[in-house]
Amino acid sequence: MPLASTGELVTRAAEARSAVAAFNVITLEHIEAVISGAESADAPVVLQVSENAVKFRYGRLLPLARAAVAAAERAAVPVALHLDHVQSDDLLRQAAGAGFSSVMYDAARLPYADNLAATRAAVDWAHARGLWIEAELGQVGGKDGRPALDAHAPGARTDPDQARDFVTRTGADALAVAIGSVHAMTTRSATLDHGLLGRLSAVLAVPLVLHGSSGVPDDGLVAAVARGIAKVNVGTALNAAMTGAIREFLAAHPEAVDSRKYLSVGREAMAREVARIIRVLSRIPG
Numbered sequence: 001m002p003l004a005s006t007g008e009l010v011t012r013a014a015e016a017r018s019a020v021a022a023f024n025v026i027t028l029e030h031i032e033a034v035i036s037g038a039e040s041a042d043a044p045v046v047l048q049v050s051e052n053a054v055k056f057r058y059g060r061l062l063p064l065a066r067a068a069v070a071a072a073e074r075a076a077v078p079v080a081l082h083l084d085h086v087q088s089d090d091l092l093r094q095a096a097g098a099g100f101s102s103v104m105y106d107a108a109r110l111p112y113a114d115n116l117a118a119t120r121a122a123v124d125w126a127h128a129r130g131l132w133i134e135a136e137l138g139q140v141g142g143k144d145g146r147p148a149l150d151a152h153a154p155g156a157r158t159d160p161d162q163a164r165d166f167v168t169r170t171g172a173d174a175l176a177v178a179i180g181s182v183h184a185m186t187t188r189s190a191t192l193d194h195g196l197l198g199r200l201s202a203v204l205a206v207p208l209v210l211h212g213s214s215g216v217p218d219d220g221l222v223a224a225v226a227r228g229i230a231k232v233n234v235g236t237a238l239n240a241a242m243t244g245a246i247r248e249f250l251a252a253h254p255e256a257v258d259s260r261k262y263l264s265v266g267r268e269a270m271a272r273e274v275a276r277i278i279r280v281l282s283r284i285p286g
Contacts, residue, residue, distance in 0.1 A: 037274025
């Protein structure tokens with residue numbers, strides 16, 4: 001089917017008090033696994049290509065983007081394509097012609113006034129080209145190989161009053177909020193501040209996004225969706241599933257040299273994790 005729009009999927013989820021799962025992809029196997037898992041769960045899904053993934057692919061966006069578009073168009077469920085954690089204005093400007101319906105513009109590392117100005121400019125550019133744009137306020141941390149930020153440190157969390165001002169003045173379509181999760185966690189031990197999330201939901205009219213979701217336990221994810229998270233980003237959990245399955249296969253088959261043998265095992269493990277996460281997000285608390 002034709003590519004879906006990230007904005008439409010997220011808006012629909014927000015209106016239903018549910019969430020759409022958004023998975024970061026690095027290889028064709030990631031793309032295939034995400035679509036397979038979403039088809040198994042019979043749910044729409046967002047494929048995300050991050051700026052870090054583009055750097056890994058020799059700085060070239062189009063090879064992975066075109067693979068994602070081709071796979072999405074053959075999927076049995078709606079699939080949208082999102083450009084994630086963009087800090088480079090040059091990369092931002094490649095999104096419109098590469099199949100992306102949305103971009104997450106990440107200027108959260110900057111002082112507030114600079115974040116606001118940079119995001120406002122990105123929003124203006126994106127909206128002029130029909131792109132839905134997500135921004136970030138607060139410090140989720142854990143990106144680019146830097147030591148993980150203390151998610152409980154003063155100033156790390158998203159302030160509701162500042163968030164309302166930020167969204168009003170930038171015109172962003174969605175906001176990634178810092179409520180206790182951290183990128184690249186390999187243990188599911190993050191504790192979310194659900195009280196803060198409730199306050200953010202109360203003052204913001206745009207959908208809220210949770211980054212660093214791989215480190216959040218299932219019950220934390222369910223509670224976050226119930227309190228207003230409409231897009232849940234997942235990356236590390238897929239890499240852990242793939243790597244674990246490949247390690248196990250190679251330990252059992254040390255003679256293996258055909259990469260298709262272990263990549264297929266890794267792809268299947270990722271697909272199962274995708275389906276599991278989507279089903280978790282569909283739970284409605286009693």
